[in-house]
Amino acid sequence: MENIDIFKNINKISILGGPGTGKSTLADNLGKNLKLPIYHLDGIHHLANWEKRDEKERDKIIFEIIEKPKWVIDGTYKSTIETRIKKTEMIIFLDYSTIAKLKGIMLRYIKNRGKEKPEIPGCKEKMEAEFVKYTLQWNKKTRKIVMKVLEENKNKKIIVFKSRKKLNKWYEKLFNKKMDL
Numbered sequence: 001m002e003n004i005d006i007f008k009n010i011n012k013i014s015i016l017g018g019p020g021t022g023k024s025t026l027a028d029n030l031g032k033n034l035k036l037p038i039y040h041l042d043g044i045h046h047l048a049n050w051e052k053r054d055e056k057e058r059d060k061i062i063f064e065i066i067e068k069p070k071w072v073i074d075g076t077y078k079s080t081i082e083t084r085i086k087k088t089e090m091i092i093f094l095d096y097s098t099i100a101k102l103k104g105i106m107l108r109y110i111k112n113r114g115k116e117k118p119e120i121p122g123c124k125e126k127m128e129a130e131f132v133k134y135t136l137q138w139n140k141k142t143r144k145i146v147m148k149v150l151e152e153n154k155n156k157k158i159i160v161f162k163s164r165k166k167l168n169k170w171y172e173k174l175f176n177k178k179m180d181l
Contacts, residue, residue, distance in 0.1 A: 004174050007034055010089045010157065012066075015074040016081075016146050017094030018138035019131065020104025022164060024119045026092065027074035029171065029179045034072070039065050040119035041075025048122025055079065078145055085149050090157040093146060094167065101135050104164070 013030060015023045024040055031038035044061050047053055053061075062080045065071060066087040073084060085091060096104070105127070112125035150158055161167040171179050 006157070006174075007090075010034075011036065011070040012087060012089045013072045013092065014084055014088040014090070015072065015092045015094070016076050018076075018096065018101045018142065019135045020101040020106075020108060021094035021096050022104065022167065023074035023094060025179060025181060026094070026167065026171075027072045028119075029175075031072040032180075033175055036070050036072045037068070039071055039073045041073065041077050042117075043120045045075075045077070046120045046123055050123050050126075076142055076146060078142065081145065081149055082152075085153050085156075088156065090159070091150065091153070093150065093158065093160045094164075095143070095160050095162055096164065098136060098139050100163065101138065102132070105131070105135055 013027075013034075013036065015027050015030075017023050024042070027038050027040065030036070041062065044065075045053055045058050059080050062073075062077070063083065065073065066084050073088075109125060109127040113127075114124050117123050117125055159170075161170070168179060
């Protein structure tokens with residue numbers, strides 16, 4: 001099993017995965033433990049009250065962030081994934097089943113309904129049919145893009161988790177503590 005040394009000389013980490021996989025939670029925890037700045041792509045994409053930022057402006061912000069010397073970024077966002085992954089040193093892919101993703105978004109909604117999302121200031125947790133549909137289609141559509149990018153960047157450190165349980169065990173072994181949820 002790996003130890004904390006896997007992060008030696010790693011200053012740029014990308015966390016990829018579908019909705020409800022725990023990307024933001026992992027980003028927050030890794031960022032705190034490794035003393036790296038944390039950037040949530042959903043927090044860049046959304047303004048207050050779920051208003052969407054102009055895509056060109058959003059991508060410009062993302063491209064500025066990836067030029068910084070240190071970061072943990074969570075989110076997939078197809079328009080910037082190839083450029084982000086070229087700049088990253090480690091990729092963590094939360095490659096869960098559709099059922100696991102649905103369970104993740106439902107549990108998050110039940111736990112946080114109506115509360116502001118820390119990674120998206122000014123936006124309260126909600127559940128909409130469009131988001132559920134996106135989650136249902138993620139493995140068929142977006143996962144293919146992620147797999148292609150991973151294949152093109154197999155020279156980088158890539159860690160893939162197929163379940164939240166395996167991710168949590170890995171994290172606990174590395175840091176001798178559970179993830180802050």
